[in-house]
Amino acid sequence: MPAHRIRHQYIYTIITIGVLAVLYEIAVRTLRAITQHQPFFEPVIYGATGVVLLVAFAPLRTIIRQYTRRLILRVSIPADHIEEKLVNIFAQYTDKNELVQHVRALLMSSMGFSDVVVYLRSEAKQFESVLDNETSHGKALRSFLLKDQDAWHVLTRVELMHRPELHDYVLKKNIHTVVPLAVNATLVGWIECRGGRMRLVKDTVDTLEHVRTLLSVTFHRVMLDVKFAIRIEQLVALNRISQTMNSSLNVKETLESVMDSIIQLLHVDRALMYLMNPDGKTFAPRIGRGMSEHIRLDFTVDISKSIFSHVVKYRQPMVVLDAEHDPRVNKMYAGFVQTKSFVIVPMVSKEKVIGVIGVDNLHSGKAVSEINLELLVTLANDAAIALTNSRLYEEVHNFNTILQERIDEATKHLRALLEMKSHFLSVASHQLRTPTTVIKGMLSMVEEDPKLSEEKLREFVHHAYVSSGRLERIVNELLSATELEDPQIRVNLEKIDIVDLIRGIIAHLEPLATQRKNTLTLNTEVEELMTMTDKYKLFEALSNLVDNAIRYTKNGTITVSLVARAEHYTISVTDTGMGVTREEREKIFDKFQRGQEGIEMDPNGTGLGLYIVKRTLEVLHGSIDVQSAGRGKGATFSVTLPK
Structure with a gap:
């Protein structure tokens, strides 16, 4: 119970006791006079009078309290005195809740109201009671005050009852008067004075009208201070988020900071961030705040079947009450998160929605x-922005x-090429040196001995000719x-005709x-096979393949086979060689690859024959494969080309 009410109770009790004492004395004297002061009646008179007055104490105290309050309230209330007390309260208290509490106490004690409720304009431009959050109760009165500025004066119960929308x-x-609070033609709130059994006098x-301006200005200043404090808190949070974005490349850390700030600054119960999936058609919940443990966030939202389609299309926030x-809300998706009313805003980066944040007040009901x-x-x-920067960093990384x-x-490839070049020069110099040396030697012998016999001359010329052929091949x-x-x-x-080319x-x-x-030998199922190809390159590739089979086979058989299919044809060269x-098999088609036995069988080879075959077939959009049962069991090279 407030202190002023306790003081009033003491006053009423003291007055009641005083009145009872006077009544007791009057009653005793009257009864003694009636009984002519006979001693026999003295105890009865005192006892009966005391019992009667004791029983009458409570009702008498109530009557005294009522008439005392009426007397107090019918005496002219000193407005200057009330104003002085309000100024002291405003100077002493800066906290909004403490200020409202003491103003209520002053008005209730000074004017006999049983309750005083203060409504003030919030940061969200709504009106709510400061101490008991009666947002919904004052809607009718709020609408009336916002609609009619002429009503911005102290409104008595009689005036209010004449308004049908305010009657109930x-x-x-039990409202007896309403004090609108306005500054610069803007309604900042109002005070409802409730209760009390008395009728308000002029x-x-x-x-109340005298102190209304003081109340309006003071509460407006307090709300500005609150708004300023909230704005500072918001700026601090935004600065913290900015620092996190600049100092950390961890996108999850930044998004977590944003979600924490949403709960802290907006004072909402829950927040949930959805991010667009790579398909561009669905959203998936990623980070939640205030969500119950039984709510699972393992679902996806089809944009075309949800309210998210409006957010993506118009890139504007949406409020669902x-x-x-x-009808815009998909009941299944709303059921997943058990929301009843919510706000969703798009996460826009470079004119494109990459996510959505939804908030609600499921627990508090605000x-x-x-x-x-x-x-x-x-x-x-x-x-x-944080998400986009992180993705850009990841892309750059x-x-x-x-x-x-x-x-x-x-x-690595360049080094391999350099090694290949070195190897190429080594092989080329070696391979070129051998026939060149033979040719030079034969010609030198012919030049030095003009008396050579015809038989020797023919022999030297033949060796020079063979070496020149080898040189040409290399x-x-x-x-x-x-x-x-x-x-x-x-x-x-x-x-060209492939059969004719093979022959x-x-x-x-x-x-x-x-x-x-x-x-x-040649083995073919057809006598003619016409196709479009590069005749010279195919001739060179197949010649190298058959030549390779001949060089690595002795006293054996080499069979060239041709098989035609609907869309391609296959040429196989089968030998009985090494x-x-x-x-x-894994490296036989690489440059300069020759086995030791191959070198022994054909020491003059370059190791380029099969490489040339494979590369030529690739240019002609064909392929080559080799099958062999192993060393000494021959091999089959199969060439496949499109028709």
Whole structure:
């Protein structure tokens, strides 16, 4: 009980005891006079009178309290005295709640109200009672005051009851007067004076009107201070988020900071961040605050089937006051998070919505219409910037990683090329030196001895001729390998007969096969196969393949087979020569790759033949494969080309 009420109780009790003492004395004297002061009646008179007055104490005290209050209130209330007390209160207290509490106490004690409720304009431009949060109760009165500035004076119960829209509210709250609070033609709040059994006299109304301006200005200043403090808190939080964004590349840390600030600054119960999935058609919840443990965040939201479609399309915040009856709301998605009313704002980055933040007051039941949308949009955009920056950093980091990998790969490839070049020069110099030395030696002997016999001369010329052929072959292979390295190599397509081409290759290489005592045959299912290809390149590739089979086969058989299919044809060269091991199969088509047995069988080879074959077939959009049962068991090279 307030101190002033306790003091009043003491006063009423003392007055009642005094009145009872007077009545007791009067009653005793009267009864003694009636009984003619006979001693026999003395105890009865004193006892009976005391009992009667004791029983009458409580009702008498109530009567005295009522008439005393009426007497006090009908005496002119000193407005200057009330104003002085208000000034002292305003000077002593700066906290909004403490200020309202002491103003209430002053008005209740000075004017006999049983309750005083102060409504003030909040940061969200709504009106709510300061101490008991009666936001919904004052809506009718708020609408009336906002609509009619002429009503901004002290309103008595009689005036209020003449308004049909206020009639029920006035009766329900037992309102006797309303004091509107206005500054610069703006309603900042009002004071409802409730209760009391007395009828307000004109002096009371005049006193309230006298202090109304003081109350308006003071409460407005307090609300500005509160607003300023809130704004400072917001700026501090935004600065903290900015520092987090600048100092940390951890996007999760930044987004967590944003979500914490939303709860702290907006004073909402729950907040949930949805981010757009890579498909651009769905959102998924990522970070929540205030969510119950039983709510699972493992669902996705189809944008086209939810209210998110409006947010993505218009990039504007949306307020939903009744999720159950709002046709824009998907009831299934709302049920996942058990929301009844909410606010959603887009996370916009570079004119594109990359996420959505939703907030509500499920636990407290406060109206979501009071939420500061401007601040929520600012925080959502901060989150969008942080997310975009993080993704850009990740993209740059990934690009640098890929670039470094490519540089390493290119460096490795360059080193391999340098090694290959060195090896190429070594092989080329060695291979070129051998036939050149033979030719030079034969010609030198002919020049030094003019008396050589015809037989010796023929022998020397033959050796020089064979070496020149070997030299020509080496040069051609080196030139072909170099030409095939060019990515812009030209292909001259013409219509040719593949069967005729193969027969020409066999005729060209049959002397070499005979020389090595090999049998060279053709096995074909068709007599003619017309196709578009580069005749010269295909002739060179197949010649190298057959030549390779002849050189690595002695006293054996080489069979060239042709099989035609609907969309391609296959040319197979099968020999009974030295064969290919499993290890050799993996690198047999690389440059300068020759096994030891191959070197022994053909010491004059360059190791470029099969490389030229494979690279040429790749240029012609074909492929080559090798099958062999192992060393000494022959091999089959199969070439597949499109028709």
